Amino acid sequence: MLKKKFGSMMSLMLAVSLTLAGCGGSTNTETPAAEPGTSGETPPAASAEPFEMTLRHTQVGADKERRLAILQDVVKKVEGEVEGASFTLDGVDSDVNRKEKLRGEMAAGNPPDIFDLFGSPDAKVYAKEGMLLNLTPILEELGIQDKFSSLEPFTYEGNVYGLPVGGSGEGFFYNKEYYESKGWQPPATFAEFEQQLADIKADGKVPLAGASKAGWVPLMLTNHLWSRYAGSDITNKFVTGEAAWTDPGVVKAFAKHQEWVDKEYFKKGELGFEYAEYTTQFTSGEAILMYDGTWKSSVFKEGQSGEGLIGKVGFFNLPPVDGGVGDQTSLMRDVNNGYGFAASVADDPQKLAAVKSFIKNMFNEEMQIRGLVEDGVLPAMKFDEAVLTESITDDLMKEIVAVLNASATSFPAFDSLVQADVTTEISNIQIQKLIGGQTTPEQMAEDLQKVQEEANAAVE
Numbered sequence: 001m002l003k004k005k006f007g008s009m010m011s012l013m014l015a016v017s018l019t020l021a022g023c024g025g026s027t028n029t030e031t032p033a034a035e036p037g038t039s040g041e042t043p044p045a046a047s048a049e050p051f052e053m054t055l056r057h058t059q060v061g062a063d064k065e066r067r068l069a070i071l072q073d074v075v076k077k078v079e080g081e082v083e084g085a086s087f088t089l090d091g092v093d094s095d096v097n098r099k100e101k102l103r104g105e106m107a108a109g110n111p112p113d114i115f116d117l118f119g120s121p122d123a124k125v126y127a128k129e130g131m132l133l134n135l136t137p138i139l140e141e142l143g144i145q146d147k148f149s150s151l152e153p154f155t156y157e158g159n160v161y162g163l164p165v166g167g168s169g170e171g172f173f174y175n176k177e178y179y180e181s182k183g184w185q186p187p188a189t190f191a192e193f194e195q196q197l198a199d200i201k202a203d204g205k206v207p208l209a210g211a212s213k214a215g216w217v218p219l220m221l222t223n224h225l226w227s228r229y230a231g232s233d234i235t236n237k238f239v240t241g242e243a244a245w246t247d248p249g250v251v252k253a254f255a256k257h258q259e260w261v262d263k264e265y266f267k268k269g270e271l272g273f274e275y276a277e278y279t280t281q282f283t284s285g286e287a288i289l290m291y292d293g294t295w296k297s298s299v300f301k302e303g304q305s306g307e308g309l310i311g312k313v314g315f316f317n318l319p320p321v322d323g324g325v326g327d328q329t330s331l332m333r334d335v336n337n338g339y340g341f342a343a344s345v346a347d348d349p350q351k352l353a354a355v356k357s358f359i360k361n362m363f364n365e366e367m368q369i370r371g372l373v374e375d376g377v378l379p380a381m382k383f384d385e386a387v388l389t390e391s392i393t394d395d396l397m398k399e400i401v402a403v404l405n406a407s408a409t410s411f412p413a414f415d416s417l418v419q420a421d422v423t424t425e426i427s428n429i430q431i432q433k434l435i436g437g438q439t440t441p442e443q444m445a446e447d448l449q450k451v452q453e454e455a456n457a458a459v460e
Contacts, residue, residue, distance in 0.1 A: 048083045051350045055087050056102070056115035058094035061276060063299045066375040070367060078357040085354045095214050098122065099424075106131050113351055114358060117162045117340030119153025120416040126340070127156035133341040133355065135160045142360055147381050153336050153416060163363055164335035166377035168293045169404050170220050170413075171331055175288045177312045178205070186316035193319045197265050200288050209287035210266030211278035212435050215427030216415070218257070218270070221291040222431065223414045224318050224332060226253035231325035232411040238418055238452050245448040249325055254434060254441035261435050271436055283309060294400050297376030301394070315400045317407060331403075333410035335380045372397075419455035422448065 055075065059068035068091075075087045090112065092101055098118050105111040106126055117123055117132075126132050136159045139145040145160075154162035174186065178200075187193035200207040212218045226234070230249025237243035260266065267273070267281055279299060282290040283306040290296070299306035300313050320328030339362070345351045361367070363381065369391050371377040376397060379388065392398055415423040426448055433439040439447070 049350070050084045050086060051348075051354075053085060053087045053114065053351060053354050054090060054112040056090045056092060056097060056112040058092060058097055058116045060091040060093060063276075063279065063305055066298060066301075066304075067371070067377070070370055070375070071362075074358065074361045074367065077361040078354055081357045081361075082350070082354045084350060085357075092116075095216065111340075111342045113342050113345055114355065115340055115342075117154075117338055118416075119162060119164065119334075119336040119338060120412070121419070123154045123162045123340060124156045125420075127159075127161040131343055132161040133343050133345050135163065135341070135359070138356055138359060142356070144359075144363060144381075147363075148335075149380055149382055150335050153334070153412075154338065154340075162338050162340040163359065164338040164380035165362065166295075166337065166368075166371050167333065167335040167380050168295050168337070168378060169331055169333045169400070169410075170224065170291070170293050171315055171317045171400075171403055173282065173290045173292060173296060174314050174316065175282075175285065175309070175312065176314045178285075178288050179314070186314065187319050190319045190321045197260070197289075198263075201263065201265060206267045206281060206287040207265040207289055208260070208267075209278050209281040209290040210270030211273035211275055211281075212270045212432060213272060213274050215431045217275055217278060218435065219414070219427060219431055220293070220332070221318075222253060222257050224291075225256055225321075226250045227330060227332075227411050228318060228321045228324045228328060229253045229256075232327060232330040232409060234325075235411065235414045235417045238422070239456060241453075241456055244445075245452060246442075246445045251441045251445045254444055258434055258441055261437075266435075271432055279305065282306075294404075295375075295377055297396050297400060298374075300396055301374075301376070311395065313396050315396065315403055317403050327407075327409045329407040330409045330411055331407050332413050333404065333407075334412045334416060336413065336416050338380070418452065419459075421455045422452050425451045 055071075057068070057071055058064075059071055072089075075089070079085050079087060094116065097116055102111065102115060102117075102122075106129065109131070111131060117126075123132065136145070139160060148164065149167070151160050151164070154160055154164065172186075179185070182199070184196060187196055197207040210218070223235075226249060229252045230243075230247050234243050234247060234250065238245060267287060278290065278292070279296070281287040283299065294315075297315075298304065300309055301307065302310070306313070317329065317331050339358075341355050345355050365381070365383050365387070368379040368381050368383065369387070372379055372388070373391050373393065392401065415427070430439065430444045430448060434441070434444050
């Protein structure tokens with residue numbers, strides 16, 4: 001894993017990788033690329049005939065209003081630059097888009113022109129099938145091929161097929177007001193953390209927010225637990241066969257999650273709660289802790305659902321576990337969320353011009369800084385450190401950055417590493433069975449390993 005030190009990086013994101021796979025060594029030597037943001041970058045469409053662009057996004061719900069506003073501003077710029085262009089925005093829940101709508105559209109050969117795209121492994125699967133637009137020459141034309149902290153999740157056979165719009169990390173948001181009333185600090189050890197959970201429960205409060213109708217929500221925490229007990233690199237080894245889900249450390253993590261469920265540290269009825277309820281449990285003060293991605297910081301801003309907690313929320317990493325394997329400061333960080341473009345765009349000069357304009361206007365310093373300041377999304381592009389530091393004005397984001405800087409290594413989320421069938425098995429079946437008491441940690445591991453071996457054999 002890569003070392004993440006704030007002082008040595010141009011990007012505040014501290015992303016998973018600093019290697020720009022596939023496009024770092026390729027430049028246009030015949031015609032110098034224009035500087036981003038200057039005129040002339042986006043060639044005019046072949047004709048001024050009106051044309052429609054479909055844009056699938058996942059910025060739905062009250063807590064994503066700021067993110068949607070940024071997207072809408074980009075669309076307005078594109079419509080102003082590319083004559084005849086008109087956009088239809090299609091907002092869909094992120095889980096539904098990734099696991100249902102986009103998969104079906106790709107299978108039918110009719111994805112939207114522009115769409116929310118998960119990087120690894122989705123982008124590589126769709127690129128292999130010839131469904132994604134090759135962005136490498138466009139990035140070179142716009143002069144931004146070396147501006148991203150990492151393009152690896154969107155790179156296939158040396159070419160780039162998607163662009164990350166932002167980065168994220170994961171950890172615990174906690175109610176500072178409650179902690180201060182107890183005289184507590186963020187826990188330094190796992191034993192101290194578990195004592196805090198027990199004390200919160202005894203105090204009549206919900207220790208941990210819970211909403212497990214969508215399996216990816218509880219699995220954020222479970223993923224961190226097995227990365228502590230079994231090592232942050234173990235998930236990489238499931239696909240190669242070097243490690244198995246039945247590893248004692250992984251089973252121990254499943255058992256710990258089950259133990260916390262049995263002790264009622266999560267809100268009762270979590271299997272019936274959607275992700276939005278997860279946030280409400282914390283912002284209402286019902287739950288004292290919420291394990292989530294750094295993107296959640298956006299709700300603790302003026303006008304958002306958690307504005308009542310402005311200045312009263314902190315962030316900490318999962319403490320080291322006794323007997324854990326590897327770096328015990330490691331946490332999940334990635335740049336896996338972004339946008340992709342239909343391969344068919346290449347056959348339409350007008351749509352291609354609109355895509356180039358969209359990339360130019362979405363992926364630049366102004367929009368990356370807006371994402372950070374207005375929405376709490378960590379940048380996916382590299383900028384001057386001083387500019388980024390000056391842009392952080394709220395204490396919560398400063399605290400988040402400090403936690404990210406304190407982690408020596410990171411790991412990507414499990415669903416960016418294992419095959420889709422394995423993700424479906426653990427996200428849609430196994431984690432709910434564990435939480436509902438319908439399986440054991442050992443049986444869960446065995447069932448997952450069986451699906452993993454089938455998935456591995458299918459690509460051999």
